[in-house]
Amino acid sequence: MGHLVSDRQSGIKAGRRAFPRPAGTMARTTVIWGAAVSWGMCRLFGMLAAEPQTAEQWLVRSDRSLLAQSNATPDTAQRDGWGIGWFEPQDRVRIEKGAGGAFEAAERPRFERAAADAKGTVVVGHLRHASNPLQLSREQLLGLENSQPFGTHTTLFAHNGMIPFPNETRPYLGVHAGEVKGV
Numbered sequence: 001m002g003h004l005v006s007d008r009q010s011g012i013k014a015g016r017r018a019f020p021r022p023a024g025t026m027a028r029t030t031v032i033w034g035a036a037v038s039w040g041m042c043r044l045f046g047m048l049a050a051e052p053q054t055a056e057q058w059l060v061r062s063d064r065s066l067l068a069q070s071n072a073t074p075d076t077a078q079r080d081g082w083g084i085g086w087f088e089p090q091d092r093v094r095i096e097k098g099a100g101g102a103f104e105a106a107e108r109p110r111f112e113r114a115a116a117d118a119k120g121t122v123v124v125g126h127l128r129h130a131s132n133p134l135q136l137s138r139e140q141l142l143g144l145e146n147s148q149p150f151g152t153h154t155t156l157f158a159h160n161g162m163i164p165f166p167n168e169t170r171p172y173l174g175v176h177a178g179e180v181k182g183v
Contacts, residue, residue: 040076042148042160043069045125052089055123059084059115066125067111071103078127079104081147082111085156086120093156097147102127124149124156131162146182 045066047055059066071077079101088094096114098107118125126148130141149158163169170177 040129042129042158043078043127044158044160045123046158047123049121052120054116054119055084055086055125056115056118059118059123059125060112066127067102067108067115070101070127076129077101077103078129080130080142081128081144082107082126083128083147083149083158084111084114084118084123084125085149085151085158086118086123087156088120091154093151093153095149095151095156097144099143099147122156124158126158133162133164133166143182150181152179 043066045055045058047058057065062068069078070082071079081097081099082102083095083097085093085095094117096110096117098110100107102108102111115125128147130146132141149156151157170180173180
């Protein structure tokens, strides 16, 4: 299972591998991404930079952008939601999400706007291919509250995979259980 976790104080915690830097970008930018596979899995993007900058190149413009990956294999496309999160000035977390595929006509303009707005030292992107361990209906499974990344005032979080026993796991969240939304 791949995952990206960014905490404002410590930066990116984990990820898959480095993504090639476009010519002319800062040498002190690290881009991490994961889950670029041909079977049904989420796709992740992470950027950590020394100075605030846009991630639009990697989210939209590159031939390997997150948007390009969203429908790279149409039979297993990530059509169950998308999200882009970043730290704005004064370390305020901003997250933009959609409930459909980023490549779909209704979602693409919003995804592209969010990618253009995403400027900071940390940017996290996620394309969702929903897993369903509870056998929920599509209406219950999909929606903005289930799209990633998730965040609080100081943390952005995205993951790939599932918790196969979510109901049994929830009690271990303790005082944070109320912060967890979605299924």
